[in-house]
Every structure is written in structure tokens, then in C-alpha cells.
Amino acid sequence: MRTEAENQTAPVTRVVDLVEAAGRRKASTVVIAGGDRPDDLRLVESARDHGIVDRILLVGDRGRIARAVEEVGIDIPAGDVIAAEGYDAVAAATVEVLRAGGVDILLKGNMSTPILNRTMLPLAVRPTASLVTVFDAAPIADGRLMLMTDAGVTTVCTLERLDDMITNAVDVAREVLGMERPRVAVLSANEKQITSLPSTKLGLELARRGRPDAWVCGPLSFDLATDPGSVAVKGLPDIPNAERVAGQADILVCPGLDAANILYKVITALSKYGQASLAGITMGFDVPYIIISRADTMETRLASIALCSLWAQRAAGGTAGPAGSGDPPAGDQS
Amino acid sequence: MRTEAENQTAPVTRVVDLVEAAGRRKASTVVIAGGDRPDDLRLVESARDHGIVDRILLVGDRGRIARAVEEVGIDIPAGDVIAAEGYDAVAAATVEVLRAGGVDILLKGNMSTPILNRTMLPLAVRPTASLVTVFDAAPIADGRLMLMTDAGVTTVCTLERLDDMITNAVDVAREVLGMERPRVAVLSANEKQITSLPSTKLGLELARRGRPDAWVCGPLSFDLATDPGSVAVKGLPDIPNAERVAGQADILVCPGLDAANILYKVITALSKYGQASLAGITMGFDVPYIIISRADTMETRLASIALCSLWAQRAAGGTAGPAGSGDPPAGDQS
Known part of the structure; x- marks a missing residue:
């Protein structure tokens, strides 16, 4: 068996290694802005199964979240659901959760990307996102x-x-x-x-x-x-x-x-032909940030959570640059 | 057997079809600016074998051309070698050959792309190349x-x-x-x-x-x-x-x-994995123009000659736009 030190430095040579590597590290707490979509819940539950995530916070409409949680059969304590209605309120409540600390990863769920980003801007820790x-x-x-x-x-x-x-x-x-x-x-x-x-x-x-x-x-x-x-x-x-x-x-x-x-x-197209794998992390904010595309595969989504978790749980801290504001996301990742 | 009319309109559905389709049409005359590289001679000879090309004109250093012709064992009548030394002279002589008419395709051989393009500019027949x-x-x-x-x-x-x-x-x-x-x-x-x-x-x-x-x-x-x-x-x-x-x-x-x-x-990289095929034609000049990359495969080069030959031998003529000058080629196709 590997020692902890060896685990920390084991090189990642394939995207699929990210999932295994993240599972060996401390598990992360993830918050979903707009956490009422069954697909997103299945994703974070899969990440929990892989030992990448341990706690899941859901921000959004309480009724819709309850129905999604019921549909997927996931276990979320009542205290981990933060009620908010409408994109602006959900974004604001998500940022409150992030400011309170203890959250490692932000996942955009059923949420407008521009509104979430605008609300996130004050949390930027790098000059460019x-x-x-x-x-x-x-x-x-x-x-x-x-x-x-x-x-x-x-x-x-x-x-x-x-x-x-x-x-x-x-x-x-x-x-x-x-x-x-x-x-x-x-x-x-x-x-x-x-x-x-x-x-x-x-x-x-x-x-x-x-x-x-x-x-x-x-x-x-x-x-x-x-x-x-x-x-x-x-x-x-x-x-x-x-x-x-x-x-x-x-x-x-x-x-x-x-x-x-x-x-x-093109890499995404290759991935659908089994010729590529990919994972994404949005850098620049206080917590790593996943803007999941509706067209992304489950494999890509899970690898992205693993990548963000590895970033959040990395041994060395304090690499953030000076505070500043990044551009709002513009590319079509939806 | 197909009639001539059917051959003319048979749709091309794969890049590899270009070679067959061009072989069914009237064969083209190709001129190579800097025709002293054995690889280029093997290529045009292959195009001749496929019935895409019938006549090959070589512009360049007479001694080097003779050695390349000898090495490849290709049959080029003495009158189809146009002697010129140095990129500027080769480019000028090539343009003279094109102006004289009867040439269907220009292939850049051992030649500086910018110098050839600069010399070609007066022959532009479309506002943008x-x-x-x-x-x-x-x-x-x-x-x-x-x-x-x-x-x-x-x-x-x-x-x-x-x-x-x-x-x-x-x-x-x-x-x-x-x-x-x-x-x-x-x-x-x-x-x-x-x-x-x-x-x-x-x-x-x-x-x-x-x-x-x-x-x-x-x-x-x-x-x-x-x-x-x-x-x-x-x-x-x-x-x-x-x-x-x-x-x-x-x-x-x-x-x-x-x-x-x-x-x-990326498509070129895919082609090396057998996952793609491609062919290129430079539009805008009086004759279709092939700037062959040294990193391109023989398959891509042959398909490009086929594509240019199909353009040159197309039934309908007179689609050229108003005369003007195109930008000189800038992208790294070398």
C-alpha cells in the first residue's frame, strides 16, 4: 500500500486518474447553485460514491429540490438545503454559503451563468478568471x-x-x-x-x-x-x-x-468516440468552479469534480494572485 | 457503366472519392514551382497514374531537376522543364508559364511561399484568396x-x-x-x-x-x-x-x-490516426493552387491535386469574382 506522502505525489497521467487520485485525498464539500436537477444530483452522488465528495449543499427552490432528491434517492440532510427562489436569490444565497467557508467546490446547476458569475465577482482571488x-x-x-x-x-x-x-x-x-x-x-x-x-x-x-x-x-x-x-x-x-x-x-x-x-x-467530439477524455476547472474565484455543459458526458462531469477537488485539497496553499475582477464567462460551455 | 453526364454529377461523399472523381474527368496539366524535390515528383507521378494529371511542367534549377527526375524514374520531356535559378526567378518563370495558358494546377515545390505568392498576386481573379x-x-x-x-x-x-x-x-x-x-x-x-x-x-x-x-x-x-x-x-x-x-x-x-x-x-492529426482525410485548395488565383505542407501525408497531397483538378475541369466556368488582390498566405501550412 502507498503511504500518504506517495499518494500526494503520485503523478496523474490520464484524465481517468483524476477520479482515483481525488478519491484518495480528503473529500470535498460541494455546493450546487440551483441544485434541483436530478442529473446534477446523480453526478454529485457518484462523486460521493468515489470518495471525492462527502457533503453536498443544495441552494434553490425547496420544493423542486425535494422532488429531485426524492427522484434520485440521494441522502441530503435538511440542513444542507438552502432555500432561495429565482436566479438572483439563488446566486446571492450561494455566495453567502461560500463566504461562510468550508465549501470546496462550486457547481453551477439550474442557474444562469452570467447571473451567477456577476454575483461571484467579489469573491475573485486572481486577476483573471x-x-x-x-x-x-x-x-x-x-x-x-x-x-x-x-x-x-x-x-x-x-x-x-x-x-x-x-x-x-x-x-x-x-x-x-x-x-x-x-x-x-x-x-x-x-x-x-x-x-x-x-x-x-x-x-x-x-x-x-x-x-x-x-x-x-x-x-x-x-x-x-x-x-x-x-x-x-x-x-x-x-x-x-x-x-x-x-x-x-x-x-x-x-x-x-x-x-x-x-x-x-473537437476534443469533446473525440470523447464521444472514445478517443479523448477531458475535465474542466474554472480558476480565479475563491473556490474552483464547474460550469457543466448540458452536452458534456457524465464521465467529463465526474472528472471535472475530481479535478476541482484535487485543486481544493492540494497540499500547498496560498498560490492565489492579487484580488481583482475577472471577465464574466462568455464562451458557450452550455 | 455510367454515362458521361452521370459521371459529371456523381456526388462526392468522402475525400477519397475526390481521387476517383478526378480520374474520371479530363486530366490536368500541373506546373511545379521549384520542381526539384523527388517527393513532389512521386506525388505528381502518382496523380498521373490515377489519370488526374497528364502533363507535368517543372520550373527550377535544371541540374537539380534532372537529378530528381532520374532518382524517381519519372518521364518528363525536355521541353517541359523550364530552367530558372533562385526563388525570385523560379516564381517569375512559373507565372510566365501560367500566363501562357494551358496549365490547370499550380503546385508549390521547393519554393518560398511568400515570394511565390507575391509574384502570383497579379494573377488574382477573386477579391480574397x-x-x-x-x-x-x-x-x-x-x-x-x-x-x-x-x-x-x-x-x-x-x-x-x-x-x-x-x-x-x-x-x-x-x-x-x-x-x-x-x-x-x-x-x-x-x-x-x-x-x-x-x-x-x-x-x-x-x-x-x-x-x-x-x-x-x-x-x-x-x-x-x-x-x-x-x-x-x-x-x-x-x-x-x-x-x-x-x-x-x-x-x-x-x-x-x-x-x-x-x-x-487537429484534423491532420486525426488523419494520421486513420480517423480523418483532408484535401486543400487555395482559391483566388487564376489557377487553383496547392501549398503542400511538408508534414502532410501523401494521401492528403494526392487528394489535394484531385480537388484542384476537379475545380479546374468543372463543367461550369466563369464563377470568378472581380479581379483584386488577396492577402499573401500567412498561416503555417509548411
């Missing part, structure tokens, strides 16, 4: 575990925003996935500087800026970032850290929400 | 034949440029693939109008503008464009032509070169 997606996909990097960002939150991808997104992704890679110094590729359509293609400038600036906790390389096309075969054919581009990152990136930073969302949705 | 990619991919739209654009040419995706790209893609869909009225999805991360996400505005404007030869819908997320299952779960978005296009798009218009290039490269 962004979605970090952990995935493995057979045709991408031979199924290695990778991260990508940002498929659903920040619309304005300035240099500083992208730098913040890298921080969020690097922290997940280091503290949850055990990657000591992740290799970050800032994606673009071209490795050369092209005036009319801003991503080429942003990529190079981010790579030149560098950082102590990661190797950053850019601008890098998707195949040169992920595929050693393409590097062998095309050679290393003349950009900083290419020898460290090209063909072996751990983190793919998309140069805009549209690009990231398309990549995310 | 763009790469149209025809693909099928098992996990995307259940492997239906689709088109995407623009993964490699136009960097500045204004409303007019996107409209021109749609024209280019629609013409390929109609005249090569036999799609009578293609369903065009202008992709974005969100279906709602978000001020900080310009693709949502562009998508809606293009959808509202409409066109007689296609159904245009936007802004549409990737899954709502391609996956009927997502439409069933999420419902039809409240945007023009959603009922015609959502879940069944034929053409995916990416809202920028970075997004398109990432999608293109």
Missing part, C-alpha cells in the same frame, strides 16, 4: 495528458490576460498534475512575426517574458506544439524555448476564446 | 464530407473578407462536391451577442446578409454547427437559418486564421 481544461486525446500528442486554455471564460486575450491564463494553467499543472515545470506553447497560425496576425506578436512577447515555473514558447502552430513528428520534418522554429517545448507541450494556450472553444469542442 | 479544406473526420459530424476555411491564407478576417471566404468555399462545395445549396456555419465561441467577442457580431451580420447560393447561420459554436445531438440537448439558437444549418453544417467558417489553423491541424 479562466477555464483550464485537462485532456488526453489519442490523436493529439499520442494521448499524453495535456492542458488547454481558455475555452469558456475570458474574451479579451491581451498580453496580460494571456499571462494570467498561463499562471492559472501552470498552477493546475504543477499542483494537481505534478508537472514540475510545465512546457507551455502559445499557439498561433504561424511561427514567424506577421503584422496582421496579432497572435504571433503576443506569443513571442510571452515567450520572451518567460517565467520561473514554466517553459514558455511561442508563437507555435498546433502541430509543432504537440507533434514530435512535425518538429522532425519542419525543424525547430527560431523562437525562445523551442527546444524545450516544441513537440512536447504540456499546456496549449489558445490565442483567443474562439480558437480555444473550437479546440475544446 | 483563401484556403478551402475539404475533410471527413469520424468524430466530426459522423464523418460526413465537410469544408472548412481559412486555415492558411487570409489573416484579416473582416466582414467582407469572411464573406469572400464563404464565396470561395460555397463555390467549391457547389461546383466540385455537388452540394446544391450548402449550409454554412460561421463559428464563434457563443451564439449570443457579446460585445467583447467580435465573432458573435460578424457571424450574425453574415447570417443576416444571406446569399442565394447557400444557407448562412451564425454565430454558431462548433458543436451546435456539427452535432445534431448537441442541438437536441441545447435546442436551436435564436439566430437566422438555425433550423437549416445547426447540427448539419456543410461549411465551417472559422472566425480567424488562428482558430482555423488549429482546427486544420
Whole structure:
């Protein structure tokens, strides 16, 4: 049997490992904003079965919650149901619960994303909120575990925003996935500087800026970032850290929400063909945050809870950046 | 046996059909700018074996061409080798060959893409040059034949440029693939109008503008464009032509070169896993134009020649738009 210390550092090499790894850690308390949908209850009950979650708080309409709890046959103490009616009230009550402390994960249930996000803003602990997606996909990097960002939150991808997104992704890679110094590729359509293609400038600036906790390389096309075969054919581009990152990136930073969302949705399509798995965590708020898509599979949802739980229960704390306000989520994750 | 008329209209339903369909049409004359690479000669010889190409013109260094021809064992009459040394001279000589007429397809060989494009610009016959990619991919739209654009040419995706790209893609869909009225999805991360996400505005404007030869819908997320299952779960978005296009798009218009290039490269990765096939044609110049990637498979290259040959030999002519200058290719297709 593994010791506790070994469990803490056991590397996660596949998305499915997240569920097992989270089950070995301290279980989390989850709150569902709008906790009246049977599917969401089945999900958190599954997470409880896996030892990832121990306590479930439900905020929402008391009658509808009672009917959903009854339908699913889940055990929720009366004191863990917080009554509130209407999206605004549910969002406000959820934030009250979070402020009271002791909650590890927020799950958006039957709730308007913009309203919940607006209400959450004062709880932001990082300058930029962004979605970090952990995935493995057979045709991408031979199924290695990778991260990508940002498929659903920040619309304005300035240099500083992208730098913040890298921080969020690097922290997940280091503290949850055990990657000591992740290799970050800032994606673009071209490795050369092209005036009319801003991503080429942003990529190079981010790579030149560098950082102590990661190797950053850019601008890098998707195949040169992920595929050693393409590097062998095309050679290393003349950009900083290419020898460290090209063909072996751990983190793919998309140069805009549209690009990231398309990549995310393709990985989702692959997952439905059994060719990929993925999990998402919204970074930037006081608690990790799951915006579950109605089109996501149960496997993706459970892995996302596991990812958030691992973040919440990580050994090291205090990695949050200075307080500030993130953009409201904009991408279609619904 | 099929009649000639039936052959002309037989629908192409898979990328591999392009090779067979092109072999049934009149064979094309191809010119290679920088025709001294054995791999390129093997490719055009394979196209000749398939009945897609009958004549091959090689522009470049006479000595190197002779050695490559010797190595591959291909039969090229001496008169079909046009001697030129250096990228500028090769590009100029290639354009001379094109101006003289009788050439159906241009293939970039051992040649600088920017120099060739710059020299080609006076031959532009459409206001915008763009790469149209025809693909099928098992996990995307259940492997239906689709088109995407623009993964490699136009960097500045204004409303007019996107409209021109749609024209280019629609013409390929109609005249090569036999799609009578293609369903065009202008992709974005969100279906709602978000001020900080310009693709949502562009998508809606293009959808509202409409066109007689296609159904245009936007802004549409990737899954709502391609996956009927997502439409069933999420419902039809409240945007023009959603009922015609959502879940069944034929053409995916990416809202920028970075997004398109990432999608293109993912499809390329899928193709190496036997999960996708693709072919590309650069539209906008006087002859269809193939910028072959060094990382592309032989299958992709051959299908691209077939696609270009079908375009060149299509029954209907005169679909070219007004003359003008396209952007020089910028995306990393190399």
C-alpha cells in the first residue's frame, strides 16, 4: 500500500486518474447553485460514491429540490438545503454559503451563468478568471495528458490576460498534475512575426517574458506544439524555448476564446468516440468552479469534480494572485 | 457503366472519392514551382497514374531537376522543364508559364511561399484568396464530407473578407462536391451577442446578409454547427437559418486564421490516426493552387491535386469574382 506522502505525489497521467487520485485525498464539500436537477444530483452522488465528495449543499427552490432528491434517492440532510427562489436569490444565497467557508467546490446547476458569475465577482482571488481544461486525446500528442486554455471564460486575450491564463494553467499543472515545470506553447497560425496576425506578436512577447515555473514558447502552430513528428520534418522554429517545448507541450494556450472553444469542442467530439477524455476547472474565484455543459458526458462531469477537488485539497496553499475582477464567462460551455 | 453526364454529377461523399472523381474527368496539366524535390515528383507521378494529371511542367534549377527526375524514374520531356535559378526567378518563370495558358494546377515545390505568392498576386481573379479544406473526420459530424476555411491564407478576417471566404468555399462545395445549396456555419465561441467577442457580431451580420447560393447561420459554436445531438440537448439558437444549418453544417467558417489553423491541424492529426482525410485548395488565383505542407501525408497531397483538378475541369466556368488582390498566405501550412 502507498503511504500518504506517495499518494500526494503520485503523478496523474490520464484524465481517468483524476477520479482515483481525488478519491484518495480528503473529500470535498460541494455546493450546487440551483441544485434541483436530478442529473446534477446523480453526478454529485457518484462523486460521493468515489470518495471525492462527502457533503453536498443544495441552494434553490425547496420544493423542486425535494422532488429531485426524492427522484434520485440521494441522502441530503435538511440542513444542507438552502432555500432561495429565482436566479438572483439563488446566486446571492450561494455566495453567502461560500463566504461562510468550508465549501470546496462550486457547481453551477439550474442557474444562469452570467447571473451567477456577476454575483461571484467579489469573491475573485486572481486577476483573471479562466477555464483550464485537462485532456488526453489519442490523436493529439499520442494521448499524453495535456492542458488547454481558455475555452469558456475570458474574451479579451491581451498580453496580460494571456499571462494570467498561463499562471492559472501552470498552477493546475504543477499542483494537481505534478508537472514540475510545465512546457507551455502559445499557439498561433504561424511561427514567424506577421503584422496582421496579432497572435504571433503576443506569443513571442510571452515567450520572451518567460517565467520561473514554466517553459514558455511561442508563437507555435498546433502541430509543432504537440507533434514530435512535425518538429522532425519542419525543424525547430527560431523562437525562445523551442527546444524545450516544441513537440512536447504540456499546456496549449489558445490565442483567443474562439480558437480555444473550437479546440475544446473537437476534443469533446473525440470523447464521444472514445478517443479523448477531458475535465474542466474554472480558476480565479475563491473556490474552483464547474460550469457543466448540458452536452458534456457524465464521465467529463465526474472528472471535472475530481479535478476541482484535487485543486481544493492540494497540499500547498496560498498560490492565489492579487484580488481583482475577472471577465464574466462568455464562451458557450452550455 | 455510367454515362458521361452521370459521371459529371456523381456526388462526392468522402475525400477519397475526390481521387476517383478526378480520374474520371479530363486530366490536368500541373506546373511545379521549384520542381526539384523527388517527393513532389512521386506525388505528381502518382496523380498521373490515377489519370488526374497528364502533363507535368517543372520550373527550377535544371541540374537539380534532372537529378530528381532520374532518382524517381519519372518521364518528363525536355521541353517541359523550364530552367530558372533562385526563388525570385523560379516564381517569375512559373507565372510566365501560367500566363501562357494551358496549365490547370499550380503546385508549390521547393519554393518560398511568400515570394511565390507575391509574384502570383497579379494573377488574382477573386477579391480574397483563401484556403478551402475539404475533410471527413469520424468524430466530426459522423464523418460526413465537410469544408472548412481559412486555415492558411487570409489573416484579416473582416466582414467582407469572411464573406469572400464563404464565396470561395460555397463555390467549391457547389461546383466540385455537388452540394446544391450548402449550409454554412460561421463559428464563434457563443451564439449570443457579446460585445467583447467580435465573432458573435460578424457571424450574425453574415447570417443576416444571406446569399442565394447557400444557407448562412451564425454565430454558431462548433458543436451546435456539427452535432445534431448537441442541438437536441441545447435546442436551436435564436439566430437566422438555425433550423437549416445547426447540427448539419456543410461549411465551417472559422472566425480567424488562428482558430482555423488549429482546427486544420487537429484534423491532420486525426488523419494520421486513420480517423480523418483532408484535401486543400487555395482559391483566388487564376489557377487553383496547392501549398503542400511538408508534414502532410501523401494521401492528403494526392487528394489535394484531385480537388484542384476537379475545380479546374468543372463543367461550369466563369464563377470568378472581380479581379483584386488577396492577402499573401500567412498561416503555417509548411
